[in-house]
Amino acid sequence: MPKVAYFRVTPERQQILLKGLVLSICCVLAFCVRLFSVLRFESVIHEFDPYFNYRTTKFLTEEGFYSFHNWFDDAAWYPLGRIIGGTIYPGLMVTAATIYKFLHFINIPIDIRNMCVFLAPLFSSLTTIVTYLLTKELSNSSAGLLAAAFIAVVPGYISRSVAGSYDNEGIAIFCMLLTYYFWIKSVKSGNVFWSVLCSIAYFYMVSSWGGYVFLINLIPIHVLFCIITGRFSHRIYVAYTTVYCVGTILSMQISFVGFQPVQTSEHMGALGVFGLCQIVSFVAFLRKKLSAANFAILWQTMLYLIGGVVIAAVLVLTVSGKIAPWTGRFYSLLDPSYAKNNIPIIASVSEHQPTTWSSFYFDLHMLVFMFPVGLYVCFKDINDHNMFIILYGVTSMYFAAVMVRLMLVLAPVMCILGAIGTNHVLTSYMKNLDSVQVVKEKKGPKGSKVDNTYPAKNEVAIGVVLGLTLFLGLFATHSIWVTAEAYSSPSIVLSARSGDGGRIIFDDFREAYYWLRQNTPEDAKIMSWWDYGYQITAMANRTIIVDNNTWNNTHISRVGQAMASTEEHAYEIMRELDVDYVLVIFGGMTGYSSDDINKFLWMVRIGGSTDRGAHIKETDYYTPTGEFRVDSEGSPTLQNCMMYKMCYYRFGQVYTEQNQPTGYDRVRNAEIGNKDFELDVLDEAYTTEHWIVRIYKVKDLDNRGNPRT
Amino acid sequence: MSSESAYSVVAKFMEDYQVKTSQKLKIIDLYLGYILITGVIQFVYCALVGTFPFNSFLSGFISCVSSFVLGVNLRLQVNPENAKEFKSIAPERAFADFLFAHVVLHLVVVNFIG
Numbered sequence: 001m002p003k004v005a006y007f008r009v010t011p012e013r014q015q016i017l018l019k020g021l022v023l024s025i026c027c028v029l030a031f032c033v034r035l036f037s038v039l040r041f042e043s044v045i046h047e048f049d050p051y052f053n054y055r056t057t058k059f060l061t062e063e064g065f066y067s068f069h070n071w072f073d074d075a076a077w078y079p080l081g082r083i084i085g086g087t088i089y090p091g092l093m094v095t096a097a098t099i100y101k102f103l104h105f106i107n108i109p110i111d112i113r114n115m116c117v118f119l120a121p122l123f124s125s126l127t128t129i130v131t132y133l134l135t136k137e138l139s140n141s142s143a144g145l146l147a148a149a150f151i152a153v154v155p156g157y158i159s160r161s162v163a164g165s166y167d168n169e170g171i172a173i174f175c176m177l178l179t180y181y182f183w184i185k186s187v188k189s190g191n192v193f194w195s196v197l198c199s200i201a202y203f204y205m206v207s208s209w210g211g212y213v214f215l216i217n218l219i220p221i222h223v224l225f226c227i228i229t230g231r232f233s234h235r236i237y238v239a240y241t242t243v244y245c246v247g248t249i250l251s252m253q254i255s256f257v258g259f260q261p262v263q264t265s266e267h268m269g270a271l272g273v274f275g276l277c278q279i280v281s282f283v284a285f286l287r288k289k290l291s292a293a294n295f296a297i298l299w300q301t302m303l304y305l306i307g308g309v310v311i312a313a314v315l316v317l318t319v320s321g322k323i324a325p326w327t328g329r330f331y332s333l334l335d336p337s338y339a340k341n342n343i344p345i346i347a348s349v350s351e352h353q354p355t356t357w358s359s360f361y362f363d364l365h366m367l368v369f370m371f372p373v374g375l376y377v378c379f380k381d382i383n384d385h386n387m388f389i390i391l392y393g394v395t396s397m398y399f400a401a402v403m404v405r406l407m408l409v410l411a412p413v414m415c416i417l418g419a420i421g422t423n424h425v426l427t428s429y430m431k432n433l434d435s436v437q438v439v440k441e442k443k444g445p446k447g448s449k450v451d452n453t454y455p456a457k458n459e460v461a462i463g464v465v466l467g468l469t470l471f472l473g474l475f476a477t478h479s480i481w482v483t484a485e486a487y488s489s490p491s492i493v494l495s496a497r498s499g500d501g502g503r504i505i506f507d508d509f510r511e512a513y514y515w516l517r518q519n520t521p522e523d524a525k526i527m528s529w530w531d532y533g534y535q536i537t538a539m540a541n542r543t544i545i546v547d548n549n550t551w552n553n554t555h556i557s558r559v560g561q562a563m564a565s566t567e568e569h570a571y572e573i574m575r576e577l578d579v580d581y582v583l584v585i586f587g588g589m590t591g592y593s594s595d596d597i598n599k600f601l602w603m604v605r606i607g608g609s610t611d612r613g614a615h616i617k618e619t620d621y622y623t624p625t626g627e628f629r630v631d632s633e634g635s636p637t638l639q640n641c642m643m644y645k646m647c648y649y650r651f652g653q654v655y656t657e658q659n660q661p662t663g664y665d666r667v668r669n670a671e672i673g674n675k676d677f678e679l680d681v682l683d684e685a686y687t688t689e690h691w692i693v694r695i696y697k698v699k700d701l702d703n704r705g706n707p708r709t
Numbered sequence: 710m711s712s713e714s715a716y717s718v719v720a721k722f723m724e725d726y727q728v729k730t731s732q733k734l735k736i737i738d739l740y741l742g743y744i745l746i747t748g749v750i751q752f753v754y755c756a757l758v759g760t761f762p763f764n765s766f767l768s769g770f771i772s773c774v775s776s777f778v779l780g781v782n783l784r785l786q787v788n789p790e791n792a793k794e795f796k797s798i799a800p801e802r803a804f805a806d807f808l809f810a811h812v813v814l815h816l817v818v819v820n821f822i823g
Binding site: 189190191192193195196199200233234235237238241242245246248249250252253259262286289290298 | 718719722725726763764767768771772774775778779781782783785786791794795797798802803806807809810813814817818820821
């Protein structure tokens with residue numbers, strides 16, 4: 001049908017209006033779909049890590065940037081302390097503080113907590129726009145709109161950017177896609193302007209997340225593949241050399257990164273490709289200038305000379321230790337069994353586990369099927385920038401398979417390639433529809449519309465288009481359902497349905513932390529397992545022994561030894577660490593399954609992994625048949641260790657379920673073995689309403705020096 | 710073939726270069742040579758005296774490397790032989806981009822030099 005101008009709006013303007021409308025709807029959708037937990041509970045920060053980020057952001061807005069950059073925190077990792085200024089990625093906090101200051105400047109007095117809660121949804125809207133721009137560069141604007149729609153709701157991205165999840169990944173994905181957008185622009189145009197913008201975006205990415213290592217390896221891999229496939233041109237040379245040089249010196253401005261870009265193996269790939277670029281360019285330059293014979297002679301001499309120098313240099317540097325080998329965290333990506341065998345702390349984090357097949361479908365739905373289609377389309381008309389997205393897709397596919405947490409890196413490229421694939425399919429089949437055919441046929445005879453080699457063209461096209469539309473609709477429904485059910489829980493507040501359908505809220509965590517804040521002396525030191533460290537410092541404002549930063553394995557191992565030993569031995573450790581209060585999480589009364597008894601085996605493994613914990617052996621805590629049981633058949637070492645006693649103190653007199661004896665643990669589904677015991681070295685200080693958090697005070701030394709046990 | 714050694718090839722190349730390249734490109738090449746010498750001097754000094762403070766050395770050395778690279782990029786974009794690769798970039802635009810990149814680079818270098 002011919003294009004008609006409605007309301008004096010030309011067809012080009014119509015298109016722009018339509019695109020703008022669709023894009024704005026995607027942005028608003030991206031923001032709104034992340035608000036489930038704010039509507040169901042309240043505007044509160046979720047989980048564990050965001051509490052640390054919130055605390056540092058509050059410090060930044062109150063004390064200013066210089067104090068923040070030089071901050072030494074003595075309230076964590078007692079007695080070691082932590083250099084916060086030099087061990088965080090400040091991008092997130094600086095972004096939140098800047099927007100907060102700007103809003104206050106224009107007289108919108110938003111609270112810092114609300115700023116932190118809503119930052120991630122705001123940046124997802126911006127990510128939608130950047131994804132549209134990136135896909136438009138790679139393919140065309142209709143694929144761009146599809147990609148924007150996909151990334152607005154894809155569960156893989158929502159899981160880490162929901163309102164309240166104030167974590168690095170919330171802005172890191174935006175920064176990453178922005179960097180890639182500028183990189184593609186600079187590769188396409190060969191302009192130094194876009195390359196410099198790419199370096200600045202890269203700097204923003206480095207300041208926001210440790211995953212920037214992926215970028216600084218992906219871009220060189222792209223250049224390397226271009227060299228190998230013979231696509232290396234002056235444009236790529238200009239783009240890469242500018243991005244690498246300016247980007248590297250920019251990235252070293254972040255204290256946490258420091259000199260790593262020139263010292264660690266993770267960054268050597270980029271340096272190597274930089275050198276290779278120079279060599280390839282120089283060789284091409286010579287080849288153009290000299291005749292063939294002359295060039296051959298020069299080539300030989302140069303090859304031996306330069307090759308020898310480079311190999312000698314690399315050998316010397318590696319052997320003398322100037323170039324550090326791969327660190328544990330990244331090495332475990334290449335060799336997934338490394339962490340499990342050697343570093344139990346890395347292996348114990350639930351986000352570091354390998355991804356299951358069902359997670360892929362759960363997080364990406366239809367995109368899992370459209371991803372290979374997109375790859376095929378890119379391979380079909382391959383050029384410099386398509387090669388980049390193919391490499392990005394394949395590498396992030398591998399990493400997402402190794403670690404659940406990296407599903408986040410896979411989600412954007414799945415959206416982009418899925419959109420390219422879907423767009424290609426829809427465009428091809430839409431062309432076959434009868435209603436579209438008329439334009440091409442002009443005034444031809446009616447009979448010429450029927451194509452004998454392709455029967456039922458119109459019907460097939462209608463079928464495919466309808467089918468794809470159905471898939472898209474299902475994708476949207478699935479994504480929103482997943483967001484509402486699985487990814488919108490604040491973790492710090494739990495809710496359950498009571499028998500009559502009403503909602504019960506379990507606010508035990510905050511109840512306990514506020515009890516600590518109001519009833520303990522200001523210099524009290526709290527010992528708990530490292531999971532809860534950040535929450536305790538942020539809400540209870542007390543000194544803690546270990547927290548989620550897990551930088552010191554020996555210190556955590558000491559805490560693990562205290563939890564896993566008998567009261568007598570644990571008392572020694574607690575006196576050594578100056579502990580005043582101990583905090584444990586217990587789910588046996590309510591059926592809350594992420595409690596400390598379920599995490600206990602990790603405490604045993606980590607506790608036993610250092611020298612001073614050599615007396616702790618994991619097999620001691622199992623029954624002779626190798627089971628982990630808390631009832632009367634459980635191992636006596638388990639039933640007398642401090643963690644067991646702290647969790648089950650006085651629990652033996654409580655009825656938890658009908659038709660069960662007292663002391664029935666609702667998580668392990670067993671009646672506990674050791675019921676009636678007294679604590680020798682601890683006093684029970686506070687137990688929350690549903691027994692989820694239990695706080696004990698460590699008794700002081702006996703008056704006359706007698707041993708407590 | 711045996712009468713042609715690597716030395717004579719290089720000599721012929723230098724002669725060709727003198728004759729064929731334009732004045733504009735020779736100026737840029739001179740500038741690149743100067744930066745190369747500065748970089749080498751810095752590196753030799755660091756090797757002799759030691760790497761403390763490392764950030765200052767890195768800042769100065771990377772400034773040399775980046776200026777060299779940006780100079781090479783300018784030369785590539787301005788060279789009329791490459792015109793069909795850099796379609797939409799006029800020499801004036803190339804120079805403006807060169808200046809912009811240098812502003813960003815030197816801001817960072819001055820911050821890092823400590």
